[in-house]
Amino acid sequence: MVDKITVHNLKCWFGKVQSVKNLSLAVKENEILGIIGPSNSGKTTFLRSLNRLNELNPNYRQQGEILIDGKNIAHGNPEMLRKRMGMVFALPLSLPMTVLENVIYGPKRHGIKSKKELEELAERCLRAASLWDEVKDRLKESALKLSGGQQQRLCLARTLAVEPDIILFDEPCSGLDPISTAKVEETMIELKKKYTLVLVTNNVKQASRVSDRTAFFLMGELIEVAITEKLFLSPEDKRTEAYITGRFG
């Protein structure tokens, strides 16, 4: 498989604190790359450097290069980049508007005006996020009335609606119950047929269930990356083994 995202020698600082130290990593097309590691290991910073969301913080500095389909993302404009790289956040962040408005928020801003087109797009994305059957009669209700798990899938549908080819998940199930988590995970596996997924998770088991390859981050460094089964059955680094067996972190 081709490398979709290539990261060379990435270093990130917030003020004087360096949260990512010289990290190189590639994500292949149509795979789910899981990223595990204790808190403060730079997982989220890494993820947010991919869609340049870190830059919102005025103290943020970065070195190294990030290529997507071989093109350096620093050279394009961040809006175009974020359009093709969706993100699902840790908490289900529905915007305080109706279910339908949430899904079509992005496409509308990007200039799709036809109501029919928007509604069809919304249905397609809600189906892809396995949410359609649960909300098809509630499209005009406030999104905040949905359950946490439903809201998280709504966020996913909203992300899909701008038609990205990469989706970044930042601990998408940290606030969800096991049943909702299972649903989101099923959806992810379904999505990788069409998309490239990067999944940051605090839940080691989730990485083992969902991801094709898994990377282990510690203190801003990449300790090890391998096919998920290999990483879990015979990790090369002792620290990886200690973390996945639950001896620290």
Added chain:
Amino acid sequence: MNAKKSQKIAFAVLLATTLVVVLPVLIIIIVIIKEGIPAINWQFLTTMPSNGMRSGGIFPAILGTIYLVLLSVIIALPVGVMAAIYLNEYAQDNLLTRIIKLSIVNLAGVPSVVYGLFGLGLFVIFLKFGVCLLSGALTLAIMELPVIITTSKEALSSVPLSFREVSLSLGVSKWQTIRYVVLPHALPGIMTGTILSIARIAGETAPILFTAAAFYIPRLPGSLLDQIMVLPYHLFIISTQIPNMPSKLTYGTALVLLMLVLTMNLTAIVIRTYFRKNKKW
């Protein structure tokens, strides 16, 4: 003195000082209502003054105040909100931004008579608008700006960062994010601040003294360049300049002005509570 006794004394002193704050407000309101209510009737509110202000109504002054306040808000609101958006969303922390913020704080502390003189110098004389509705409204607009900017800025910064991040992560531009996500949620706060700023300036006399107000005008204001009668100045005139003024009418005018300002404050509070209750995040 034992601990129990000193505790009691402290309590009594603290309570007494607190009452000192409440008492004048109560007395003002009670006296004005009691003395002013007999003057209030339909005729008082809707007719022109007559007999050298000693009888008739205060309609032109009420209308003048409403015109003045509305016009000043129409001028100040867009400027204030846009400045707040710039300061909260775009401005970086540098010398220029700090100077702007310092100016806003200082603008709020300038005595109102200085605003009046400034308005006289700039709008009435230099720009040759003359003493008129427009000059007064512009002067008041400058007085409103610091309050509108400060409260709008607070309202904007209380919209969670995560909403902005969601919108930006969808490839939506910064301006669209402000326009479609941040601004709608800051609106109640901006409205509250604006109404409070209006209430603050509606009763001001000094800034309009040299810029807009007339002693007496026999007709209603017809254009932006007309002089106008306004409640606070009218109240000042009838209580100090007119001999044998029936005190009923003075108190009646004071009551109308007080009610106007209190109603605006109340509206602001109602809007704030309504939106706080419906706030969903």
